[in-house]
Amino acid sequence: MSACAGSMLNFAEHGVHLIEFGSGSSQKVRHLLDTNKNIVAYTAIDISREHLVESCARLSREYSDISVSAICADYTKEFNLPKLPFPKARKVGYFPGSSIGNFLREEAVEFLKRAGELLGPNSQMLVGIDLKKDREVLEAAYNDSQGVTAEFNLNILQRAVKELGVSIDIERFRHQSVYNQEIGRIETHILSTEVQSLDWRGKIINFDAGEKIHTENSYKYSIEEVHALASDGGYLVETSWLDEKSFFGVHLLALKE
Ligand SMILES: C[S@@+](CC[C@H](N)C(=O)[O-])C[C@H]1O[C@@H](n2cnc3c(N)ncnc32)[C@H](O)[C@@H]1O
Numbered sequence: 001m002s003a004c005a006g007s008m009l010n011f012a013e014h015g016v017h018l019i020e021f022g023s024g025s026s027q028k029v030r031h032l033l034d035t036n037k038n039i040v041a042y043t044a045i046d047i048s049r050e051h052l053v054e055s056c057a058r059l060s061r062e063y064s065d066i067s068v069s070a071i072c073a074d075y076t077k078e079f080n081l082p083k084l085p086f087p088k089a090r091k092v093g094y095f096p097g098s099s100i101g102n103f104l105r106e107e108a109v110e111f112l113k114r115a116g117e118l119l120g121p122n123s124q125m126l127v128g129i130d131l132k133k134d135r136e137v138l139e140a141a142y143n144d145s146q147g148v149t150a151e152f153n154l155n156i157l158q159r160a161v162k163e164l165g166v167s168i169d170i171e172r173f174r175h176q177s178v179y180n181q182e183i184g185r186i187e188t189h190i191l192s193t194e195v196q197s198l199d200w201r202g203k204i205i206n207f208d209a210g211e212k213i214h215t216e217n218s219y220k221y222s223i224e225e226v227h228a229l230a231s232d233g234g235y236l237v238e239t240s241w242l243d244e245k246s247f248f249g250v251h252l253l254a255l256k257e
Helices: 029-035 049-062 105-119 135-142 148-164 223-232
Strands: 016-021 039-046 067-072 090-095 124-130 173-180 185-192 196-200 203-207 212-219 235-242 248-255
Touching: 016 029, 029 039, 039 049, 049 067, 090 105, 105 124, 105 223, 105 248, 135 173, 135 185, 148 173, 148 185, 148 212, 223 235, 223 248
Parallel strands: 016 039, 016 090, 039 067, 090 124
Antiparallel strands: 124 248, 173 185, 185 212, 196 203, 235 248
16 A cells, blocks of 8 residues: 555546445555545445544544545445545545455455445545465465464454453463465464363353364455456446555545446
């Protein structure tokens, strides 16, 4: 994003209304806001209200010439966009990272169709999609030596302890991500390292040694599959930006007429 952001949205004559699906801390969008001076409005959508309000308040202070709005919603469900005084601005959806890879393929198609309906005629989507690559590269990334992914994955157990009162020893579980080449996805699990039981409000859940909880999928796409996915979702790939190793791509999709 930092290398290519400046060339991504500099086409729309009447400005761009950028709409981010799952805006989180609205960090990646700054690359676009900093380098595309035709962005007149930014709408952040996130399910996490507190985080959303805080990030948008900060953004609105820092980018005072852009109209910033926030929608707390589940982007897989129906919701409306705010009515803004930029009727001619091109609506561009932004779905960075590779969040689309967390959907099953049919869910990703459904998401794109829904986005097209929400954004309307002449709209576009700027989508990050992780590309297929060697198993070794993928598995090293998801089992990173600094343990970042492991911490993120095992956090669900921390939350189960804190928020649901589940009684478990987290040390007896470990993170595991494996590339399922046949399906083309990273499958992430929490693996029980020994025979054990956990107690959730009197409900006992037993684990064998090596038994797994499947926590996440991350689908990888080839360039051809990106085009097919976009097409099934109602879009055509207009421009793609790849890194020098072709590990990852950001694609500008145009809604089909
Ligand atoms: C990995 S963060 C991405 C943050 C930001 N887009 C970025 O790339 O810097 C994913 C964000 O999506 C939000 N999210 C996940 N599922 C969602 C859903 N179904 N509806 C709305 N927001 C969702 C989460 O709350 C989180 O803030």
